Amino acid sequence: MKIGCPKEIKPQEFRVGMTPNAAQEAVNHGHEVLIETGAGDGSGFADDAYIAAGARILGTAEEVFATADMIVKVKEPQAGERKMLREGQLLFTYLHLAPDEAQTRDLLASGCTAIAYETVTDDNGGLPLLAPMSEVAGRLAPQVGAWTLQKANGGRGVLMGGVPGVPPANVVVIGGGVVGTHAARIAAGMGAEVTVLDRSLPRLRYLDDVFGGTFKTGYSSSGLVEELLPRADMVIGAVLIPGAAAPKLVTRAQLSSMKPGATLVDVAIDQGGCFETSHATTHQDPIYEVDGVMHYCVANMPGAVARTSTIALGNATMPFMLALADKGWKQACADDPHLLEGLNVHAGQLTYYAVGKALGIDVVSPQKVIKG
Template identity: 85%
Template sequence: AWTLQKANGGRGVLMGGVPGVGPARVIVIGGGVVGTHAAKIAAGMGADVTVLDRSLPRLRYLDDVFGGTFNTGYSSAGLLEELLPLADMVIGAVLIPGAAAPKLVRRDQFGMMKPGAVLVDVAIDQGGCFETSRATTHQDPIYEIDGIMHYCVANMPGAVARTSTLALGNATMPFMLALAKKGWKQACADDPHLLNGLNVHAGQLTYEAVGTALGMKTVDPKSLI
């Protein structure tokens, strides 16, 4: 929303609009945890929001839980191309766990978008889901390419470091305690989710998606325990 302000290079659009002036049009690509929360916040600010996803069960869930709070659509290159000219903001929230994010908006599509429209790339830690994405910082968060503003801050939760650290600690503490009490081998043997989180051991890469992305050989983590 801050990037949409005219002083920051955006279109000068208020997310919720005002009486007589329409709200911002926001497209969220990906209906997972990040995309759902992005859509909820944008809709809460009064924006006209559409969430795209390729999972029909997920789209049904969003419709059931959020009703008419925002629109949903089955994600495809054709539908995205239809929506890009209408969008004031596109939020990329696509995640393939452990792997590089797919590039969903190309630079040659910028010409069909509104000047000053904003791309927010929440997948930047996985390489970004827009062709022109590059990681930025909270100190210098935005840049412009062909009239389109980019907000691609790596570690966005770092802006609210206290809240995000406490939340992360709450989520990871059970795993840390298991590792401390049992040792890594037994903890991973007892918990398949923890085993799935093993990336490297003794110089060997154990995460297949990372190996595929980097062109490196991987070993089955089960063989290590």
């Protein structure tokens, strides 16, 4: 199979879909790897590293899309890239379709087959291709939130760990999954007073058993959120419904109860955001203010630490990428029901229920598709 990896063109996206190690593995499996020139520069991988791995360098994204049987990316294809997709071509990347009708319609119109990293599952009910980026984003969230809290950036001017005689920042993390756990660990490690909210009692018990004393936990409810917001210096939104739009957990009306200069960090922004006042921002212009509350809503947070993120993502995606290339997507999905969960679009048909529900589009069963 010809596997193509174009350079990411989303603003300030420095990751790349394939590392040289992944390219070498694919070549060793008998596949041809096509890399757009400069694709790995933002992550510190020069063209020479891909050439040494056995890949071929192409001059433009157009050449990559026109030649490859499978496109491997990081972020969802942008409007110009979607025009280059073709019928029968396989796209393997993050998609986040539920809040993005334009992308969904374009993918359906292209006739391609699209497998989304964020909906591939595992035996434990986890999301193995989302997890590494969730770990990165979770660990980044308190860091960027602390920066946003600085007075020069519009924040309250509160130091996360305080100093002797001055209390630390009060941080509320909504969601106790991968993002929330890593965010809470880092925020607590910075010296903040942290409370993690979740609606799974088993998850809360796990967090208390493993991290008991490091941070507090609470059962997430609208009443408890309302109680905690006035005390919070920072709120980190870390909720996820796989493949679906994120629920809105903090309303605009509730912002008036928060301290002036308090910070909201919305890690769920790829799925539409979990704060009513959230809208996607970029690393170039990451924050904005609504009703005196600062919002950090960068849609590709892990791109800020591109080398770490690229290697972590490549470690997770490589086995699935090789399975798709070795077997073809239908056989690979037939052999692995967890990979089949990643199938979102095929030949003009939507195949992921949560996306169809969010956008009002009819859905065809992925099981039916692979048998067709």
